[in-house]
Amino acid sequence: MRQAILLKPGKLEIRQVPDLLSENLKPEEVLIRIMRIGVCGSDIHVYHGQHPATPYPVVQGHEYSAIVEAVGSHVKNIKTGMKVTARPQLVCGACGPCLRGQYNACQNLKVQGFQAPGVAQDLFVVTEDRVVILDNSMSFEQGAMVEPAAxxxxxxxxxxxxxxxxxxxxxxxxxxxxxxxxxxxxxxxxxxxxxxxxxxxxxxxxxxxxxxxxxxxxxxxxxxxxxxxxxxxxxxxxxxxxxxxxxxxxxxxxxxxxxxxxxxxxxxxxxxxxxxxxxxxxxxxSMMYKHEDYEEAANLIATRKILSQSLISRHFKFEEYNDAYKYINNKGDRIMKVMIDVND
Ligand SMILES: NC(=O)c1ccc[n+]([C@@H]2O[C@H](COP(=O)([O-])OP(=O)(O)OC[C@H]3O[C@@H](n4cnc5c(N)ncnc54)[C@H](O)[C@@H]3O)[C@@H](O)[C@H]2O)c1
Ligand SMILES: [Zn+2]
Ligand SMILES: [Zn+2]
CATH class of the missing domain: 3.40.50.720 (NAD(P)-binding Rossmann-like Domain)
Incomplete structure (x- = not known):
């Protein structure tokens, strides 16, 4: 499968890496095919080496939509073929904030795309507890807007x-x-x-x-x-x-x-x-979001109570990842969200 890896600030490469295979899924894991990735301000900081907490090399991508390819043996609510998105937060579950339900501020938080590998590749594996199902009426680009909406x-x-x-x-x-x-x-x-x-x-x-x-x-x-x-x-x-x-x-x-x-x-x-x-x-x-925020955001976008369509300025193909960053650089505040079309 293809993967976009940021080797160092300004140097992003598309390379081939082995496919993630459904037979390797752990019981609670879900294999997804990435469809759209939104690029946000934090990604741009990482691209330019201006993010205080992101080591290189890093695979970026934390705002996305996907299709479920396969599910592990204990996965209950997620089925193959569903449109989904997922929270990019890896939390420890054991620290003070986690134990009182404030896991978005986990003492050991790792955000995928920053301190852990992100989704800028064809396939990705997430655990069921972080997956949010998208209504079928939603486009993949709307699905990738759930993260900022959350x-x-x-x-x-x-x-x-x-x-x-x-x-x-x-x-x-x-x-x-x-x-x-x-x-x-x-x-x-x-x-x-x-x-x-x-x-x-x-x-x-x-x-x-x-x-x-x-x-x-x-x-x-x-x-x-x-x-x-x-x-x-x-x-x-x-x-x-x-x-x-x-x-x-x-x-x-x-x-x-x-x-x-x-x-x-x-x-x-x-x-x-x-x-x-x-x-x-x-x-x-206010730090990111919790699961209920993701669910609410997905719901309100699906029912058009939150409008996200006119915030999307332009799409780039996966192979054009570098061009997307150049475009964002040149356009400054005359654009809003840029989307990477990973798969069609
Ligand atoms: N807390 C969180 O969970 C969280 C999550 C995502 C992003 N962020 C942060 O939130 C901020 C906004 O994110 P974004 O993606 O919309 O960034 P953005 O850079 O696209 O938007 C910031 C806006 O502020 C405007 N601005 C500049 N000076 C201003 C002023 N004096 N008064 C009013 N507006 C002014 C800019 O023109 C720009 O439109 C960023 O700092 C980002 O890092 C926080
Ligand atoms: Zn973001
Ligand atoms: Zn924790």
Missing amino acids: VGAHSTRRASNLKGKNVIVSGAGTIGNLVAQFAKTRGAKTVIITDVSEFRLEKARECNIENTINVSKESFEDGVGRILGSEGFQTGFEAAGVQDSLDVLIKNIEKGGEVIILGVYALNPTINMFYLGEHELNVIG
Whole structure:
């Protein structure tokens, strides 16, 4: 089978490796044929050698859809021929967070595509507990969008009840867009999204997030005033991963509010502790997702309550993996998600 291996930053090679065989499956394992892989910001950091926790060589790929080729003897709910996706998290099951059900923050977490081999190859083996069945009506590219959507599902669960709240999502990349859509499905009163890229704000409006602020053209404060009038916002999601974005949320959120941190910061930001203390703010981390987030994301994409189609900018063939990275590099914030078509 083919495998795309990143030997060192910038050097990705497609090579032939032995097929994974169904006769070697352990009882709880599932053999899958990879169909689509989404490329995300973290993959790009790894490609350029800018990811703090990824050793080389590495096989990338953690957002994907697949078809089941074979199942192990103890597999109960997964059948050959099903459309599926799976969580890329390898957890220990024995540490404090795992024992209290917070396995997404496992002390010994290994994410496939980063600290463990990912799915950039024809066939892959996963354990049944991490597999999520995709509705037959879903396309393979929608299936590969379940992973980023699950980040939206989880982060909006990390916040306390969003019903009736005014919510601001700072950053309208794939993640911010999906967070904002989830905030709407969870009953927020008004959801605002901000960015410095008009293209990305236009994509947000295409996904029915009507309230947008381009903070390169209008100040955050003016934009919030224009949309909310005299009302404040009670929940902020930081999904840009930059200092300015964190600052405006912390400074402007209503006293007693919550800021959920999704961003991964290239430069460690400072946080204004005056506001944190005096305004009695809650700052909450959000790490990937749990299984129920994956299931919810798959369901809401299938029922079109979460829209993912217009976030997909372009497809590349498996053999064009390097071209996909070049394209992403050249296009910057004028694109969103790029898909690798592994099999047809
Ligand atoms: N916590 C998690 O589980 C998790 C999972 C996936 C990604 N992430 C992180 O979430 C962040 C968003 O991911 P993404 O894939 O959408 O990244 P992205 O880079 O595509 O999107 C970030 C967006 O922020 C915008 N931006 C830049 N400066 C801004 C500012 N001052 N105010 C508002 N917007 C600004 C950019 O124009 C861009 O559109 C990244 O830091 C990523 O590493 C976290
Ligand atoms: Zn990703
Ligand atoms: Zn653990």
